[in-house]
Amino acid sequence: MSKELLSRLGSDDVHDSIVCYSSPAAIRRLLSRRREVIDLRAALQNGSLTDDELRRHVVELMHGFRPGQRFDGDVELAALAVAIERRSTDFAEEFFHDLASLKLRELSMSIGIARLILHARQDLAKNESRVIKLGEPAHQSKSFSQPNGRGRVYAMARNAKKFKWGAM
Amino acid sequence: MPELEYFLVAESISVDQETNRVSIFNVLEELQADSLPFVYPSLIAISSWNLAKDELGGDFQVMLRVNSPAQESPFDYPINLSRERRRRHRIYHRLIGPSFHAFGDLKFEVLLNGEHRASHIISLIQSDDKDPQG
Amino acid sequence: MFEALKLLGSSEKSIALQTRVGRDIANLIELEPGYQQVKAYERLLERHGAKWRIRKPPTGIYNCAGHVWASRRTSILDPREWQKIIADDGYRPLGDGESPMPDDIVAYVDRKSAEIIHLARIIFLADGLAGSKLKIPWAASKWNSTAGETCHSIFDAPYDLGDHDIRYLTDRPL
Numbered sequence: 511m512s513k514e515l516l517s518r519l520g521s522d523d524v525h526d527s528i529v530c531y532s533s534p535a536a537i538r539r540l541l542s543r544r545r546e547v548i549d550l551r552a553a554l555q556n557g558s559l560t561d562d563e564l565r566r567h568v569v570e571l572m573h574g575f576r577p578g579q580r581f582d583g584d585v586e587l588a589a590l591a592v593a594i595e596r597r598s599t600d601f602a603e604e605f606f607h608d609l610a611s612l613k614l615r616e617l618s619m620s621i622g623i624a625r626l627i628l629h630a631r632q633d634l635a636k637n638e639s640r641v642i643k644l645g646e647p648a649h650q651s652k653s654f655s656q657p658n659g660r661g662r663v664y665a666m667a668r669n670a671k672k673f674k675w676g677a678m
Numbered sequence: 679m680p681e682l683e684y685f686l687v688a689e690s691i692s693v694d695q696e697t698n699r700v701s702i703f704n705v706l707e708e709l710q711a712d713s714l715p716f717v718y719p720s721l722i723a724i725s726s727w728n729l730a731k732d733e734l735g736g737d738f739q740v741m742l743r744v745n746s747p748a749q750e751s752p753f754d755y756p757i758n759l760s761r762e763r764r765r766r767h768r769i770y771h772r773l774i775g776p777s778f779h780a781f782g783d784l785k786f787e788v789l790l791n792g793e794h795r796a797s798h799i800i801s802l803i804q805s806d807d808k809d810p811q812g
Numbered sequence: 813m814f815e816a817l818k819l820l821g822s823s824e825k826s827i828a829l830q831t832r833v834g835r836d837i838a839n840l841i842e843l844e845p846g847y848q849q850v851k852a853y854e855r856l857l858e859r860h861g862a863k864w865r866i867r868k869p870p871t872g873i874y875n876c877a878g879h880v881w882a883s884r885r886t887s888i889l890d891p892r893e894w895q896k897i898i899a900d901d902g903y904r905p906l907g908d909g910e911s912p913m914p915d916d917i918v919a920y921v922d923r924k925s926a927e928i929i930h931l932a933r934i935i936f937l938a939d940g941l942a943g944s945k946l947k948i949p950w951a952a953s954k955w956n957s958t959a960g961e962t963c964h965s966i967f968d969a970p971y972d973l974g975d976h977d978i979r980y981l982t983d984r985p986l
């Protein structure tokens with residue numbers, strides 16, 4: 511079921527819906543109204559499709575990449591980007607950062623859309639956490655005046671990344 | 679400087695992965711204990727910060743400061759805002775198994791780059807004494 | 813993710829392109845269409861192109877804006893760059909009572925977002941219905957950066973005219 515949902519993103523119908531549009535903004539708008547994208551979002555929401563399955567699918571899709579040739583999976587990747595554009599998971603963060611940072615005209619459509627979405631995700635609240643266990647050494651406060659940009663906090667922030675979102 | 683939208687201490691939270699909406703459960707204002715020391719399973723301090731455009735990607739540190747009546751000096755738990763260009767940052771400090779050694783007010787403070795921004799007080803009272811102040 | 817692709821570095825190619833007042837225009841020389849794009853374009857012709865005149869088969873390099881403003885040398889993908897060109901190069905919308913002429917630009921505008929989604933150059937004015945003095949503008953379109961070039965009546969475009977407006981831009985003085 512999930513494989514079918516994912517493969518529909520690259521269907522002829524999806525390709526046909528954007529064939530006479532060239533701006534990433536217009537293509538993003540069109541893709542967001544597609545049934546295939548809406549169904550994928552619903553599957554992610556109800557848990558019948560997981561981030562791990564998305565990740566595996568992307569890895570498999572990218573096997574078709576050939577330098578110097580238009581990537582056949584460009585539209586599918588763009589549609590996936592639109593489907594997860596508001597998703598606040600580690601996978602989504604990594605997906606958008608990594609895709610938007612590429613400079614490859616072989617997949618210019620999905621990269622253009624990823625960059626747009628990354629900019630729009632500025633409005634998406636960033637969740638950052640720190641877990642403090644009983645007995646863990648903490649700073650015993652003296653007067654605190656300067657921001658501490660690096661150091662110990664980053665060790666704790668890395669621990670916090672292991673946190674699973676959901677009920678805490 | 680980033681603006682604080684809200685600061686609360688609660689029992690638990692949940693973040694919806696699809697919508698990124700946060701739900702806060704059981705805001706803590708008063709805890710009752712029969713005796714001391716009193717160990718609470720976990721609590722979470724949530725602060726939400728809004729950044730202006732020119733602050734995106736800046737270096738800011740949020741500090742949770744816990745003042746307990748039994749402690750001479752408070753405890754500080756810093757966390758740096760991620761440098762990602764996001765307008766809103768939610769910071770969660772989850773304290774697992776905090777133990778309290780005196781009745782009275784537990785004051786949770788949130789500071790930004792060392793400056794006090796807000797407080798949240800949880801009163802720890804003895805079970806058969808509703809109003810320790812008389 | 814995309815680790816292997818990161819190692820490839822950059823394959824993006826662009827040219828030096830500026831507006832009349834010297835503002836840089838971001839552009840990208842697109843690759844030739846692949847199998848999927850060619851097939852999608854063939855299906856487009858089947859669905860919409862009965863009355864179109866085909867000028868060129870599917871080709872890469874340029875999109876509609878690159879066709880109109882960069883002599884087919886490159887693609888200009890961002891509508892914000894299109895607005896830069898419109899502002900700096902002296903374009904204006906046609907006034908009331910003004911009729912389009914060859915070499916004016918037809919813009920298809922999404923009504924909801926007010927964004928231009930396609931541009932084409934008007935190439936001639938065809939006779940209208942018998943007895944009518946109104947001429948019908950025909951345009952040369954490159955639908956996107958993998959499509960071919962076709963000549964068509966401006967009213968015979970693959971956009972729902974219920975959701976889109978047709979507007980004209982000209983550099984002719986008032």
